[in-house]
Amino acid sequence: MNNDAFLAACRDAIGDSHVLTSDADKAGYLTDQRQRYTGQATAVVKPASTEEVAQLVQLCNQFRIPIVPQGGNTGLVLGSVPDQSGQAIVLSLKRLNHIRAVDPVNHTITAEAGCILQQIQDAATTANRLFPLSLAAEGSCTIGGNLSTNAGGTAVLRYGNSRELCLGLEVVTAQGDIMHGLRGLRKDNTGYDLRDLYIGAEGTLGIITAAVLKLFPRPTVQLTALAALQSPAAALRLLTLAQERCGATLTGFELMSDLCLQLVGKHFPQLPFPFAQRHPHYVLLELSDSEPAPHASALLEALMSEALEQDICQDAVLASSGTQSRALWQLRESISSAQAKEGKNIKHDISLPISRIAEFIADTDALLQQHFPACRNVTFGHLGDGNLHYNVSPPEGVDAERFIGQQAAINLLVHDNVNRMNGSISAEHGLGALKREEILRYKSPVEIALMKTIKQALDPLNLMNPGKVI
Structure with a gap:
């Protein structure tokens, strides 16, 4: 058995035009989103149905060909690209892109893995419902990838991660069988939760091909405010106050350092800075409510007035229209793009x-300045659920490549401090290949052994995204 026979069988299964073997055709599938790594693959295969996925996995079992499942390839930890051996295939799920059903009464939507996240949001809107998962990459990431990495985003505070938004899965197992688990049930107490094994597994246990997802009533009003603060500690005080005063209407709570918005202003000058003077930190918060608009407006105005009176924040801007709200969110959503334009950085x-976020930022900022003087901390993230994007950029005028050469030492310093404070080195991006070895330093031997046992039981040939996670 050889690659020629394998590729011929793949062409018989899904059609010649959907088995890509030329370097030009494969190129767009082999490089990671940050353009820092390019792998190699025997082929890129593009099935159009769950049954075709199952056929391809069966062929890979027969020929012992590793499989790298891929959705939108927007990940940041090298989880969706192959290694450089050239032995694997990339199995792209982009052609599995159909909304199979919308059930407004059950508040569910059934979507195939290759559906773009924004496509699902739009289908929910058409049914007068809300699918709340929201990411900067929502115009290009796929729901299969979101589930495989247990993606978070800006609304986790209220609605939870991808895991909390999923009720059922259809999965092609490592042997090429189909697990039909598309049940839109909130209660199903019938043994092990197989669904949860595949969510967050990054394609290492099987391939998610479709999902039943939760929908919610559409809020009648969404209100946004940007608060200026002296410190992350003040941001935590504001979070506590917002939760006490606003309860479940608090949907988003995003922390941004001033450097974040300086970079946005530098690279996107068309986005206006909303304050007369600069402040060390900012919080973007959003309320969403099913009550008439005056109810949420009164809540937000009372919250910000109290925060100003208590000297928790120094200034605040309340969006008075949808246009102003989108402009404030655009500041937050442009941070990653601004960083990319500024140059390479360590994410x-x-x-x-x-409760420990302010302590972590203060301690780790000081440690980094001690060991890597003048490095720039681009700190932002989802403060309401404890997720920080704690990025480190080179000092101004320092060669980026030379600075990136210190990545291992910087990672060790940051991640050791995370671990000391009982945190996690991956909140929503996953482990992929990038953090596969590093996680061994922080997970207990018992946890690692259990993960290896599960991997061996479900994928004994180690064909499903090998070299990732574990």
Whole structure:
């Protein structure tokens, strides 16, 4: 058995035009989103149905070909690209892009794995419902990838991660069988939760091909405010106050350092800075409510007035229209793009107990300045659920490549401090290949052994996204 026979069988299964073997055709599937790594693959295969996925997995079992499942390829930890051996295939799920059903009464939507996140949001809107998962990459990431990495986003505070938004899965197992689990049930107490094994597994246990997802009533009003603060500690005080005063209407709570908005202003000058003077930190918060608009407006105005009176924040801007609200959110959503335009940087996707975030930022900022003087901390993230994007950029005028050469030392310093405060080195991006070895330093031997046992039981041939996670 050889690659020629394998590729011929793949063409018989899904059609010649959907088996890509030329370097030009494969190129767009082999490089990671940050353009820092390019792998190699025997082929890129593009099935159009769950049954075709199952056929391809069966062929890979027969020929012992590793499989790298891929959705939108927007990940940041090298989880959706192959290694450089050239032995694997990339199995793109982009052609599995149909909304199979919308059930407004059950508040569910059934979507195939290759559906773009925004496509699902729009289908929910058409049914007068809300699908609340929201990410900067929502115009290009796929729901299969979101589930495989247990993606978070800006509304986790109220609605939870992808895991909390999923009720059922259809999965092609590592042997090429189909697990039919598309049940839109809130209660199903019939043994092990197989669904949860595949969510967050990054394609290492099987391939998610479709999902039943939760929908919610559409809020009648969404209100946004941007608060200026002296410190992350003040941001935590504002979070506590907002939760006490606003309860479940608090949907988003995003922390941004001033450097974040300086970079946005530098690279996107068309986005106006909303304050007369600069402040060390900012919080973007959003309320959404099913009550008439005056109810949420009164809540937000009372909250910000109290925060100003208590000297929690120094200034605040309340959006008075949808246009102004979108402009404030655009500041937040442009941070990653501004960083990319500024040059290479070292990213950390971490989570911490919310109560320790201010301590972590102060301690780790000081440690980095001690060991890597003048480095720039681009700190932002989802403060309401404890997830920080704690990124480190080179000092101004320092060669980026030379600075990136210190990545291992910087990662060690940051991640050791995360671990000391009972945090996680990956909050919502996953482990992929990038953090596969590093996680061994922080997970207990018992946890690692259990993960290996599950992997061996479900994928004994180690064909499903090998070299990722574990």
